[in-house]
Amino acid sequence: MADKKRIFATSRIGDPAENRLRERGYELEVFQGPEAPPKKLIIEKLKSGVDALITTLRDPIDAEIFEAGKGTLRVVAQIAVGFDNINRADANKYQVPFTNTADVLTEATAEFAFLMLGMLARKMYASERLVREQKWPSWHPFLPFLGDEVTGKTIAVIGTGRIGLAMIKKCSGFDMNILCYDPAYHNDNYVAAIQELMDLRHAREIQKEKTWIKYVEFEEALRGADYVSIHVPLLREGETDKPTYHVINEKTLKLMKPTAYLVNSSRGPVVDEKALAQALKDKVIAGAALDVFEKEPLPADSPLLDPEIADRTRLFHHFASGGQITRLSVDPDKGMAGRTAQAVIDVLEANYGGDPTKMPYVVNKEAFTKPASP
Numbered sequence: 001m002a003d004k005k006r007i008f009a010t011s012r013i014g015d016p017a018e019n020r021l022r023e024r025g026y027e028l029e030v031f032q033g034p035e036a037p038p039k040k041l042i043i044e045k046l047k048s049g050v051d052a053l054i055t056t057l058r059d060p061i062d063a064e065i066f067e068a069g070k071g072t073l074r075v076v077a078q079i080a081v082g083f084d085n086i087n088r089a090d091a092n093k094y095q096v097p098f099t100n101t102a103d104v105l106t107e108a109t110a111e112f113a114f115l116m117l118g119m120l121a122r123k124m125y126a127s128e129r130l131v132r133e134q135k136w137p138s139w140h141p142f143l144p145f146l147g148d149e150v151t152g153k154t155i156a157v158i159g160t161g162r163i164g165l166a167m168i169k170k171c172s173g174f175d176m177n178i179l180c181y182d183p184a185y186h187n188d189n190y191v192a193a194i195q196e197l198m199d200l201r202h203a204r205e206i207q208k209e210k211t212w213i214k215y216v217e218f219e220e221a222l223r224g225a226d227y228v229s230i231h232v233p234l235l236r237e238g239e240t241d242k243p244t245y246h247v248i249n250e251k252t253l254k255l256m257k258p259t260a261y262l263v264n265s266s267r268g269p270v271v272d273e274k275a276l277a278q279a280l281k282d283k284v285i286a287g288a289a290l291d292v293f294e295k296e297p298l299p300a301d302s303p304l305l306d307p308e309i310a311d312r313t314r315l316f317h318h319f320a321s322g323g324q325i326t327r328l329s330v331d332p333d334k335g336m337a338g339r340t341a342q343a344v345i346d347v348l349e350a351n352y353g354g355d356p357t358k359m360p361y362v363v364n365k366e367a368f369t370k371p372a373s374p
Contacts, residue, residue, distance in 0.1 A: 004026070004027050005026050005027065005052065006052075007021060007026050007050065007054060008042070008053055009028065010031050010053070010054065010058070011055075013054060013336075016337065016338075017330050017335070017341040018030065018341075020341050029045070036056070036058035037059075042059065042068075043068040046065065046068035046069035046072075046073055047068050047069075049072045050072060051072060051073065052073075052074060052076075052347065052348060053065075053075070053077070054076075054344065055076055055078045055079070055085070055086070056079055056080060056085075057083075057085050057318075058296075059085055062090050066091065069094075069096070070094065074097075074347050075096065075098070075343065076097075076098040077098070079336050079337065079340045080101060081102045081105060081321075083098065083363060084267070086098050088363075091367065092364055092366065095367060097347060097356040097364060098362070099359075099363060100361065101339040101340060101361070104326060104333070104336055104338075105321035108322070108326040109166075110163050110164075110166035110167040110169075110170055110231075112291065112319070112321070113167055113231075113320060114171070116265070116289035116314060117150065117155075117261065117263045118150055120261055120289040120312075120314045121148040121149070122147035122148070125314060126145065148226070151176070152175050152209060153226040154176065154177040154178070154225050154226050155171050155177070155227040156228045157181070158221065158232055158247075159231035160186070160191075160231070163265075164180075165187060165190055168180070168190075168213070175201075175209065175211055177213070178212070178214075179216050179221040180213065180214065180215045182215070182232075183232070183242035184242070188215075198210070198213065222255040223255050223256070223257075225256070226261070227260065227261050230247075230248065232244045232247070232266055233266070244267075244270050246270070246275075247271075248262065248264070248272060248276065250272065253285060254279075257285070258284065259286050260285050261287045261289070262276070262287075263290075264288075264291065265320040266292065268290075268292040268293040268294045268296065270292075271290070273293065273303060273304055274303055277302075277303035278303070280309040281306070287312035287314075289314040289316075290304070290314070290315055291318055291319060292318055297317070342361065343359070346362075357369055
């Protein structure tokens with residue numbers, strides 16, 4: 001490599017991927033964290049001449065950042081599926097491609113959502129606490145509480161993109177009935193295939209009861225479900241005719257059964273946290289498990305931390321994709337880190353003929369599409 005390219009990463013992405021970049025001759029500087037670097041530091045690094053910036057959802061990437069990197073910054077590679085922190089219009093104005101790590105975390109995120117659901121419903125945390133605090137006097141068939149089964153229940157999967165479909169697949173293995181809702185697109189072929197599998201499992205006596213899956217409207221999904229799992233992108237007013245910001249609110253929570261549970265592993269602002277905390281207090285719903293929040297880290301004064309609802313609220317630190325292979329594998333088909341590194345390599349080494357529209361991980365391809373000839 002004739003000239004040594006410089007990369008600044010705002011977070012560790014793991015030894016395998018970091019070593020791959022260094023082995024290719026790049027000068028890689030990594031902010032060790034674990035907190036996010038101040039924006040001022042990112043700007044200083046860019047002004048000193050950085051070719052690639054590796055970012056996380058914590059980093060505000062806007063015109064100020066792109067201006068600081070003007071003339072040298074060639075790519076922003078985000079180690080996440082979401083890119084709410086990146087101003088797309090600014091990236092396009094400065095003609096800087098940005099990338100994300102879709103697909104590779106699909107199964108891990110759906111798996112985590114399902115495990116949160118089970119942990120919440122079967123009261124696993126409360127049970128372990130009973131043992132750890134030595135408050136378990138003797139075995140008893142229902143001491144001191146009973147959890148709710150998952151098998152045979154009905155789940156509403158809100159959003160049937162990649163992660164929603166992976167969630168459906170896992171739920172079907174637990175003999176669940178599945179209500180699907182998506183504001184944009186119905187994957188009817190996938191749903192039909194799941195129904196075929198359900199019917200076959202029943203015909204071969206793998207499951208005792210017949211189960212079903214179908215698309216319904218949002219309100220019907222909430223009313224009919226024992227569990228509601230959210231898998232939608234964050235869309236605000238003005239961005240779409242069906243925004244998802246606070247789609248779970250005081251009104252929609254009251255549509256749910258009082259015995260129902262809410263699970264959110266999508267985006268924090270999809271849920272109105274004040275309304276949810278109040279609904280849990282008033283026992284409008286039975287419980288909630290959240291991996292994402294309106295503000296992260298979760299503020300100390302969050303109503304979700306109220307001790308009064310601790311027994312029915314499970315809270316996690318935006319960790320749904322936190323599996324070893326999913327986060328760290330250097331293979332871009334398996335790991336977020338590997339895909340992030342490959343995205344940087346594709347741009348800096350002009351793979352795909354140097355055309356960002358052909359690079360698989362570039363999000364803002366529209367910025368590099370040549371206008372049609374008049």
